[in-house]
Amino acid sequence: MKFPAFCLILLVCMLLLPSYALGAESPAVIKLFMNEKRLTSTEVAPHIVSGNTIVPVRIIVQEIGAKVTWNEAARKVTIVKDDVNIQLVIDSKTAVINGAKEQMEVSPVIENNNTMLPLSFIGKRMGIEFKWDAATSSVHMFKAEDGDSKPVTGPVDNVDKPENGGVTTPKPTKPGTGTNPNPGTGTGPTTPDPNxxxxxxxxxxxxxxxxxxxxxxxxxxxxxxxxxxxxxxxxxxxxxxxxxxxxxxxxxxxxxxxxxxxxxxxxxxxxxxxxxxxxxxxxxxxxxxxxxxxxxxxxxxxxxxxHQLTVVIDAGHGDQDPGALSITGKHEKEFTLATAKKVEKLLAQDKRLVVMMTRADDTFIPLDDRVSFANDNMVDLFLSIHGNSAKATVSGTETYYNRPESIDFANVVHEKVVAATGFPDRKVRQADFRVITKTTMPAVLVEVGYLSNKNDETAMYKEAFQDKVAASIAAAIKQYLGLK
CATH class of the missing domain: 2.60.40.3500 (Immunoglobulin-like)
Structure with a gap:
């Protein structure tokens, strides 16, 4: 699911790609995703230089939302977004950020008349989060949306005071054209708006x-x-x-x-x-x-x-997003789907529950679509299943939550799954995974074990082990919902 902590720090800071995946100076073309939407480039393709992804300046302008200016005489690029000012000089590894100098791993360059900039160095200072997917040679970028909605937990004021109601007035499905010449503020007759x-x-x-x-x-x-x-x-x-x-x-x-x-x-x-x-x-x-x-x-x-209690089971990854690669070459997406379907089958036996799956086959569902699926259906719980990856000596089960209302659910799930796996207990942790951050109901993400560990991986692809884990997840959900 993710790299160990030291790799993650390097990834965020410099998008340093592992040499075993691409080679020290690999010319491989890199695929870019912003909030899980594929980006295309009609100029020079993004690629790796000294372990860093460099991209055409257009990516910085259009996708990160920064303003870029060019000083031909000084061969200097100035990038501005909000209160961040970055100045870069072509073929120089020294950057000036809000007046302070910083050193980069690679310098900006001109390729085929296109200015190529180090993506991670700029992006992380603009609030962009990065994830490197070695299996698909992809950079996944995530930026916060200004209009992200928040759950309304308090009461709505009187219906005659919309300005104090705490709820945003919805946009119309088909907005009016504003053709009424008399808005009714004078004493003359008004023309009804046909819309x-x-x-x-x-x-x-x-x-x-x-x-x-x-x-x-x-x-x-x-x-x-x-x-x-x-x-x-x-x-x-x-x-x-x-x-x-x-x-x-x-x-x-x-x-x-x-x-x-x-x-x-x-x-x-x-x-x-x-x-x-x-x-x-x-x-x-x-x-x-x-x-x-x-x-x-x-x-x-x-x-x-x-009201009927409803649960979403999310099988991590899918299709072109295979997730982590196991020590014997298996994909994380295969483990997550098999286990999720077993959880669904067990929970479906209880007629008091409605069980929904973000995916039921080898399909790729963008993270925001998984979130919307749960939020739009106003479900009671969201649980995402994953397998982890790190150095070969790391083993164990971790359960992640983000919002305070998810802590109790995370504790119940973790207790049950650790007992079922028999793996080391790597504790309940807080993280900013999108599917547990943007959902509006109690939501957890469970990393059942490490696919990079020989013992964990051997167990995780056995059906009897998956049955045991699925039973523990189903039991945790029913216990949290008070279903005996």
Whole structure:
């Protein structure tokens, strides 16, 4: 799964590639990925010089998001991003960073009229994380997105005060064109915006929520919130019609509930730009929704059902991302998939659980897609299975978490898996692996053993061992969820 600590430090600092993988001066073409999306270059291909990846300047500009300027007389490249200023001179290993000099392993060069820069040296100072995949000669870069969402754990304020609600107003599926010449701020008549549709009725039966509009397609953004439990439906490009407007008091309306899981319904004209109607179901406990096929034109409905515990099992790597290479030439992706499928089979026997897999075959799923899969399905737990790699003498089981709410889950998983493997206990650890950082439910990543260790690897590819590990993971999940 990862290099030992000393290699990881070298990787982040200088993207120093192992000589046994590529040779000291290997001319191999390097594949680049940014947040698991393949980057292509129409100029000189990225390649290795003295163990460092150098790339065309365009990669620095477009993918890292820096501003680059060129001084022809001084043959100097200046790279600026936020409060970081880096100055490099062609064919010189001395860099100036915010006024201070630093030495590089390789110097910038001109190749076929293209300026080639050391990727890692620049990238790490711009907040980029790096992972080297020797099996595929790939550099995987990860940058934080400014718009990364965060889970909402507190209550949403009154529906008549969207600016204080703590929830970002969703973007419309089909934004209006703004053709209304009179926004209604004067005393004259206003022209209705044809892109805004009137909601004519809101009803909650003993089975489902039904919303009707005068015209147009209804496609809400939906959120599940806790403390207290609510389901929030935001309908973009909509307003309440006159019959519903009459029910508002200070822009907040209420309707009684006939549903056993719902206390009441609240609704409002939540926002003006874009026009958005918000409907909130205040729940008596935990509940889920399932969108239904519309029975009538301009109608949207969703059944409200009892919450069913749902778990995502993530088999690490897949397809062109094979993961670590074992001591006998096997791939990590084979171990992770086989074990994950065994966990799924065991958990599926409990009808109280819904089990979802990020991949069920040799498919490559980008890390962010794995995260979105779990978050969008609002699952209760996320568990990722991996095998580790380091020097041959290292052996043992490690379990990783990132957020505080994942610690208890990590402890339960680790206790069970260590007992099942019989490998040395390498403890529960905190790390920034994307699938356990960006998911919004308790999430852990378990490194079952070291594929680079002869004893660990021999066991890990035996079916009886995988059965034992899978049983321990399934038992840990059920114990954490309180299922006996």
């Amino acid at each position: 805004v549709h009137l909601l004519t009725s809101i009803a909650l039966t003993d089975k489902e929520l039904i919303v009707n509009a005068k015209d147009g397609t209804l496609a809400p953004t939906i959120m599940k919130l806790a403390n207290p439990n609510r389901i929030v439906f935001d309908f973009p490009n909509t307003k309440l019609d006159e019959s519903l407007q009459k029910l508002l008091v200070n822009n907040a309306g209420e309707l009684p509930s006939k549903h056993a899981l719902v206390q009441k319904i609240r609704f409002s004209n939540f926002a003006d730009n874009p026009a958005t109607v918000r409907i909130i179901l205040d729940l008596k406990g935990s509940a889920d929704y399932k969108t239904q096929v519309s029975k009538l034109p301009n109608q949207w409905s969703a059944s409200i059902v009892e």
